[in-house]
Amino acid sequence: MIIIFIIIALLLAGAIAWFFDNEKNNFARWFSLISLASLLLFFIYDTLFVAQTFTTFTPLVRFAWIKTFNIEFALALDNLSIILVILTLFLALICVLVSWHEIKTKIGFYYFNLLAAIAGIIGVFTAIDMFLFFFFWEIMLLPMTAIIAIWGHEQRHFAAIKFFIFTQISSLIMLIAIIAMAYLYQQQFGQLSFYYHDWQKLTLDSSMSFYLMLGFFIAFAVKLPSVPFHSWLPDAHTQAPTAGSVLLAGVLLKTGAYGLIRFVILLFPQASQEFAPVAITLGVVSVLYGAKMAFAQQDFKRLVAYSSISHMGFVMLALFAFNAVAYQGAVLTMVAHGLSSAAMFSMAGMIYSRIHTRSLAQMGGFWQSAPRMGGFALAFAAAAFGLPGLANFVGEFLSLAGSFSAHPIAVMFAALGLIGSAIYGMYLFQNSFQGPIKHTIADFSKRETLVAASLLFLLVFIGLFPNTVLQKIRIEQKISVQKASEQKISQQFVVQNINKLVMATPATIGRKDNE
Amino acid sequence: MNSAQLIAIAPQLILSFGIVLSLLLIAWQRSKWLIQGFTFFIFVLALIATLDLYPIDNIQVTVLLLVDSYSLVALVLILISALTITVFSGFYLAKYTEVHDEFYLLLQLVILGAAILVISDHFASVFLGFELLSMALVGMVGYFRESDHGLESAFKYLILSATASSFMLLGIAFIYGTTGSLSFAMASNANHLIDHLYLAGIILFLLGLCFKLSLVPFHYWTPDVYQGAPTPVTMLLATVSKVAIFTVLIKYWFSQVNYGDESLTEIISLIAILSMLVGNVMALRQNNIKRLLGYSSIAHMGYLLIILLITSTQNITFAWQAALFYLAAYLLASLLIFMVLIVSHRKNNSDQIEIVHWRGMFWHQPWLAMAVIISLLSFAGIPLTMGFIGKFYLLVQATQQQLWLLIATLITGSGIALYYYLRIIFVLFAQHQEQSIAPQHGDIDNIFQPVIARVTIAIFSGAIIVIGIFPDVYAYFLSA
Numbered sequence: 001m002i003i004i005f006i007i008i009a010l011l012l013a014g015a016i017a018w019f020f021d022n023e024k025n026n027f028a029r030w031f032s033l034i035s036l037a038s039l040l041l042f043f044i045y046d047t048l049f050v051a052q053t054f055t056t057f058t059p060l061v062r063f064a065w066i067k068t069f070n071i072e073f074a075l076a077l078d079n080l081s082i083i084l085v086i087l088t089l090f091l092a093l094i095c096v097l098v099s100w101h102e103i104k105t106k107i108g109f110y111y112f113n114l115l116a117a118i119a120g121i122i123g124v125f126t127a128i129d130m131f132l133f134f135f136f137w138e139i140m141l142l143p144m145t146a147i148i149a150i151w152g153h154e155q156r157h158f159a160a161i162k163f164f165i166f167t168q169i170s171s172l173i174m175l176i177a178i179i180a181m182a183y184l185y186q187q188q189f190g191q192l193s194f195y196y197h198d199w200q201k202l203t204l205d206s207s208m209s210f211y212l213m214l215g216f217f218i219a220f221a222v223k224l225p226s227v228p229f230h231s232w233l234p235d236a237h238t239q240a241p242t243a244g245s246v247l248l249a250g251v252l253l254k255t256g257a258y259g260l261i262r263f264v265i266l267l268f269p270q271a272s273q274e275f276a277p278v279a280i281t282l283g284v285v286s287v288l289y290g291a292k293m294a295f296a297q298q299d300f301k302r303l304v305a306y307s308s309i310s311h312m313g314f315v316m317l318a319l320f321a322f323n324a325v326a327y328q329g330a331v332l333t334m335v336a337h338g339l340s341s342a343a344m345f346s347m348a349g350m351i352y353s354r355i356h357t358r359s360l361a362q363m364g365g366f367w368q369s370a371p372r373m374g375g376f377a378l379a380f381a382a383a384a385f386g387l388p389g390l391a392n393f394v395g396e397f398l399s400l401a402g403s404f405s406a407h408p409i410a411v412m413f414a415a416l417g418l419i420g421s422a423i424y425g426m427y428l429f430q431n432s433f434q435g436p437i438k439h440t441i442a443d444f445s446k447r448e449t450l451v452a453a454s455l456l457f458l459l460v461f462i463g464l465f466p467n468t469v470l471q472k473i474r475i476e477q478k479i480s481v482q483k484a485s486e487q488k489i490s491q492q493f494v495v496q497n498i499n500k501l502v503m504a505t506p507a508t509i510g511r512k513d514n515e
Numbered sequence: 516m517n518s519a520q521l522i523a524i525a526p527q528l529i530l531s532f533g534i535v536l537s538l539l540l541i542a543w544q545r546s547k548w549l550i551q552g553f554t555f556f557i558f559v560l561a562l563i564a565t566l567d568l569y570p571i572d573n574i575q576v577t578v579l580l581l582v583d584s585y586s587l588v589a590l591v592l593i594l595i596s597a598l599t600i601t602v603f604s605g606f607y608l609a610k611y612t613e614v615h616d617e618f619y620l621l622l623q624l625v626i627l628g629a630a631i632l633v634i635s636d637h638f639a640s641v642f643l644g645f646e647l648l649s650m651a652l653v654g655m656v657g658y659f660r661e662s663d664h665g666l667e668s669a670f671k672y673l674i675l676s677a678t679a680s681s682f683m684l685l686g687i688a689f690i691y692g693t694t695g696s697l698s699f700a701m702a703s704n705a706n707h708l709i710d711h712l713y714l715a716g717i718i719l720f721l722l723g724l725c726f727k728l729s730l731v732p733f734h735y736w737t738p739d740v741y742q743g744a745p746t747p748v749t750m751l752l753a754t755v756s757k758v759a760i761f762t763v764l765i766k767y768w769f770s771q772v773n774y775g776d777e778s779l780t781e782i783i784s785l786i787a788i789l790s791m792l793v794g795n796v797m798a799l800r801q802n803n804i805k806r807l808l809g810y811s812s813i814a815h816m817g818y819l820l821i822i823l824l825i826t827s828t829q830n831i832t833f834a835w836q837a838a839l840f841y842l843a844a845y846l847l848a849s850l851l852i853f854m855v856l857i858v859s860h861r862k863n864n865s866d867q868i869e870i871v872h873w874r875g876m877f878w879h880q881p882w883l884a885m886a887v888i889i890s891l892l893s894f895a896g897i898p899l900t901m902g903f904i905g906k907f908y909l910l911v912q913a914t915q916q917q918l919w920l921l922i923a924t925l926i927t928g929s930g931i932a933l934y935y936y937l938r939i940i941f942v943l944f945a946q947h948q949e950q951s952i953a954p955q956h957g958d959i960d961n962i963f964q965p966v967i968a969r970v971t972i973a974i975f976s977g978a979i980i981v982i983g984i985f986p987d988v989y990a991y992f993l994s995a
Contacts, residue, residue: 066904068836068990069911105946106878138898145937150944157941161934168897169930175907176922179914 002046003075003126004061006039007119014115021108032111033096036118040089047082054078057196057262059128069131069182070192076128079472080261080331084125084254087338090458091250092118095243097451098346102242102353103151110151113143117247124255130178130194130263134171137219137255141167144244144252152239153358159232159239166232170222177215184208199267206270213268213275220264223256224312227286234293237305238358242349245301249308249341254334257315261330265319272320279320280407284414286313291420295427300351300358303428304344307384310417311337311392317407317414318399326402331473332466333395336459340383340392343455347377350448351432354441360428365437372444374433376452383459385425386418391462516577523574523582524634526561526590530627533557537623541616547608554619555601558626562594569992578698581636581766585835588992589633589762592839592846596754597626599850599971603857604747606968618658624651625751629759636770638687638697638720641763645683645723648756649676655751656744662866668743675726675736683723689716699770717779720767727760728816729809731789738797741809746866749805750853753812754846761819765838768823769831783823787921790817791928798935802869804856807935808849811894814928815845818906821913821921830915836993837908843989844905844979848893851975855887858968870942877943882969884943886976893979895936896929900983 013035017028047054057078065073077085095114103110120140127133141164149160178194185193185202193199204212222229237245265272272279290310297303311333318330350373351366352358367374383390386397396418404411444452462469521528533554540553565587573583600622608615628647635641653676657669691697693713722733729737741749794813801807822838825831856868859876877884893902906929913922982989 066985066990067987068994069907135898138903142892142897142899146944149941157938160941161937164937165930165933168933169926172926172929176910176914176926179907179911183911183914 001061002043003077003122006043007123009035009039010115010119010122014112014119017115018108018112021111028108028111029096029100032115033093036089036092036096036115040086040093043089044086047077054082057081057128059197062128065129065132069194071131071194072129073132074129074195075123075126075132076196077126080258081125083331083335083469083472084251084258085122087254087335088118088121088125088251091246091338091342094250094342094346094451094455095246097447098246098349099241099243100447102349106150110147113146113150114243114247117143117147121251121255125258128196130181130196130199132194133263134175134178137171137174138168140252140255144247147244147247148236148240151241152244153241154239155235156239159235163232163236166222166229170219170229173215174219177212180212180215196267204268204271206274209268209271210274213264213271216259216264216267217272217275217279220256220259221282221316223259224253224316225256225286225309226282226313226316227289227309228282230286230290230309233309234302234305237308237345238299238301242345242352245305245345245348246342249305249345250338253308253312254338257312257319257330257334260316260319261327265322273322276320276322280317280403280410283313283316283318283320284410286310286316287414287417288313288420291417291424294424295420298360300348300360300363300428300432301345302358303360303424304341304348307344307421307424308337308341310421311341311384311396313417314396314399314414317410318403321399321403321406323402323406326399328470328473329395329398329400329402331395332391332462332469333399335469336383336391336395336462339455339459339462340380340390343376343380343452343459344384346448346451346455347373347380350444351441355439360431362438363432364435364439365433366439366441367433368437369440370443372449373441373452376444376456377433378429379456379459380452381425381429383463385421389460389463391459391466394463394466520574520576523568523571524576524580525564525568526594527627527630527634529557529561529564530623530630533560534620534623534627537616537620541620545614545616547614548605550614550616550619551601551605554623555598557623558594558597558601561626561630562591562598565590565594575636576634579637579640580631580634581699582634585839586633586762586766588839589758589842590630592758592843593626593629593633593755596751596758596846596850597622599854599975600747600750600755602967602971603750603854606965607745607747607857615658618655621651621655621658622751625655625755629755632759633762633766635763636699636766638690638699641767642680642684642687644759644763645727646680648759649680649727652676652748652752652756655748656740658748659745662743662745664739664743665745668740671736671743672740679723679726679733682719686716686719686721686723689713689719692716699767714778718782721764721782724760724764725786727756728764729813730786730816730820731793731813732786734790734793734813737813738801738806738809741812742803742806742867746805746853746857749808750850750857753808753849753853757812757816758842758846761816761838761842765822765835769825769834780824783820784918784921787817787820787824788924790814790820791924792817792931795928795931795935799931801935802871804852804868804870804873804939805866807870807939808852811932811935812849814932815894817928818909818925819845821909821918821925824916824918824921825912826916830912833915834912836990837912839993840908840986840990841905844893844901844982847975847979847982848890848900848902851886851890851893851972851979854968854972854975855883855890858972859883870939873939874942874945878946883972886972887943888940889976889979891936891940893983895933898983899980901979901986901989902983904983904986 017031021028054077057076059074059076062072062074065071117140120136123136124140127136145160145164149156181199182192182194185198225233237248240248287310290306290313294303294306297306315330315333318326383392386393400411400415537553569587570584571582571587573581575581625648628644631640631644635644653669653673656672657665659665689712693710726733791814794810794817798807798810801810819841822834825834889900893900896902896906
């Protein structure tokens with residue numbers, strides 16, 4: 001029930017913020033902030049400090065919704081979802097804080113959209129009925145598009161339409177795959193079903209499952225985004241208001257990665273393994289292409305946007321390596337990138353609010369007038385290029401280390417991306433904070449310090465104690481191995497390989513306890 | 516003819532009787548509200564009669580008519596549109612001082628034609644209903660002779676419609692010539708399919724229907740007539756005429772064994788694909804909203820044709836459900852957006868509303884703009900709206916029949932369509948200060964909105980959302 005409660009509470013809070021906004025101008029943002037904070041605390045309390053463990057994808061609520069198609073309203077949680085929901089709620093708080101002064105028109109409606117988007121994203125992370133999943137998948141797009149289209153920068157309509165059409169077409173392809181799965185279930189078991197655990201019972205012949213897997217893969221690769229489906233991302237990120245970019249990079253991209261884990265790899269283990277070479281190539285190309293393009297940008301936000309493509313390439317690479325360590329690395333990269341890209345986009349927004357341009361050519365020498373801001377910017381740039389001690393390093397290291405045994409050449413190329421990220425990270429920092437003084441700007445206000453410090457704290461904390469996150473996700477992988485062996489995969493050696501690595505994991509990451 | 520049969524066609528009888536009474540009423544007293552109220556009353560009676568009949572076992576009324584539950588659902592849809600159109604015609608006609616009795620009379624004739632079409636089971640009754648509908652519509656399209664495009668649209672519609680009718684008649688003659696029967700069921704015989712004359716007959720008959728559904732390549736009249744006709748008439752063309760003709764098309768198609776025939780299936784697929792693409796691509800560049808809706812209706816009819824492509828009798832039930840759901844979703848969304856068009860054109864006194872005229876509507880007319888957004892999202896098939904469930908039905912049907920090419924076209928078409936739907940939505944959200952660049956007649960700040968109009972718009976918006984979230988509310992009627 002907790003998820004339903006949170007989703008309804010978010011929508012209600014949004015509606016209240018919208019309707020009561022006119023009376024008192026600060027009402028909407030304070031109200032959103034307080035409700036988000038309390039929901040975050042409530043969720044953490046309810047999932048992390050209760051006796052129930054969420055090692056498997058456990059249904060929490062399940063009742064009939066559309067009887068004509070045997071569609072259920074079913075929500076579930078496991079550790080992966082919990083991590084991502086916490087990340088979402090936390091970044092939502094950041095979003096409210098960064099748009100505190102940035103949004104000046106239609107404030108109430110803005111916060112309604114923000115909270116509605118969050119509600120949709122949480123739905124995506126917890127839905128266990130595939131129709132419901134698709135429903136939320138689409139719902140989160142509408143407020144997101146509205147945020148870009150109404151409060152965005154100069155090219156906002158173009159960016160919003162592009163964003164919407166890309167995701168819409170790809171999700172229609174996924175819808176076909178979902179329908180086809182339900183139909184196959186009907187052929188094998190006599191009735192339609194969109195329930196995730198029902199689908200795991202399906203036996204699929206290899207060519208069929210390959211095409212179905214591809215249907216899901218395309219939708220998630222667009223969201224991730226992976227080359228060649230990435231072109232919506234730089235535009236959407238650049239044109240969106242700061243909070244929109246934070247939400248897009250921090251959470252929305254993660255829905256793509258989440259989909260790949262939950263639906264592509266776990267539902268079609270065999271087909272994804274056949275497809276792995278292509279996916280890994282796409283991942284590596286994304287890593288390199290993103291880094292290269294990031295370096296060539298003159299626009300602060302566009303640079304960060306391309307760097308997102310590069311980072312998400314690591315996730316794709318690691319996921320399709322079918323390896324416990326790489327898998328952990330992928331999830332950790334998701335969390336770390338969520339935090340660090342949110343930090344970079346917040347930084348971009350804060351600079352924009354001071355000098356009203358995103359162009360790097362107009363920036364320079366900020367360190368002189370705003371040392372505190374510069375310090376944080378340097379730390380975030382360091383996080384983005386994977387400095388040890390920060391979260392991104394652990395994620396990328398585990399991804400690469402885990403994938404190496406299976407795909408050494410791909411990993412070697414992907415590792416070049418780390419050098420690339422160091423180059424564009426330093427390029428970004430030097431261009432904006434060092435060099436001749438082009439603007440004198442005000443240093444961080446208290447609110448901005450709070451945003452930057454909380455993000456940096458989490459980056460450092462996860463960087464130093466990655467096990468807080470890792471111990472949650474290790475178990476999930478075991479389930480997938482179990483499932484894979486249940487399905488009697490022909491490639492036995494892969495399963496053995498994974499089993500071996502699961503055993504080896506505690507040593508690799510220095511864990512002592514077993515579960 | 517026994518009493519059960521008479522009761523089964525009660526809605527049609529009520530409508531016919533109502534037309535005669537309306538004529539008498541006009542002879543007795545000419546009054547704006549009297550004729551409108553009477554028309555409304557007749558439609559309400561017919562609607563009550565239809566709902567009372569539902570659900571019904573198939574009842575054959577003479578050889579001409581066959582009443583079944585599906586046609587009753589279609590009839591309900593038609594009567595709901597008829598009621599809304601009656602109400603909103605009143606707002607539309609309010610600016611004229613003369614009394615327009617004929618308008619309502621023609622409206623009743625159109626509805627009677629549509630009501631006959633949905634229950635017909637015989638080529639003769641199809642032709643009767645078809646002509647009743649077309650003739651009355653021609654009168655309505657050109658009703659305001661003095662308007663910019665009135666005469667042009669009426670002539671275009673008259674000539675093309677008459678041509679289509681004559682082709683259809685020729686087709687019926689061919690079918691009769693080979694099978695010796697005009698009844699849908701009797702004329703159905705797989706042996707005839709090898710006969711070229713019979714095939715030609717079917718194709719010519721379909722051609723007539725395709726014209727009315729404005730499917731490519733018979734779509735040329737659509738944008739001009741949509742734009743030129745008075746808005747309530749465009750509303751009628753977009754809803755009643757489409758639902759009635761499509762219902763009779765499915766009825767004919769499924770009573771035959773034609774659906775297994777490959778050459779016919781190929782022709783239907785080709786028409787469907789062309790309609791989806793041409794309709795959506797042509798809509799991209801439109802600025803006039805009615806014209807844009809005309810093109811988008813072409814695409815929607817193209818999507819609907821997927822229903823016809825079934826391979827075995829077992830699929831017929833689901834195909835009917837899918838068709839009626841999609842039609843209902845399309846109908847509600849169309850009615851909703853045309854209602855907004857009618858109330859928002861009152862101020863500038865022109866039928867021709869361009870997209871820019873709606874600039875910034877969300878900020879000063881939020882509820883009206885919400886209605887537009889809901890209707891456009893429903894057209895685009897975005898979740899939360901009924902249109903999404905309609906599209907879901909179509910995709911389920913297409914996936915079961917493994918029509919991958921059509922699915923691919925549908926996805927492409929929807930992608931293109933999003934562009935122009937979103938364009939309108941973004942204009943609604945455009946900031947107030949940008950309004951200065953809009954044409955001066957784009958001001959819709961103080962539209963006169965009667966309470967009835969507001970309530971109706973709210974009900975329709977609500978219905979689209981509620982059925983979109985809980986489709987069982989409506990789907991229950993289809994499966995009963």
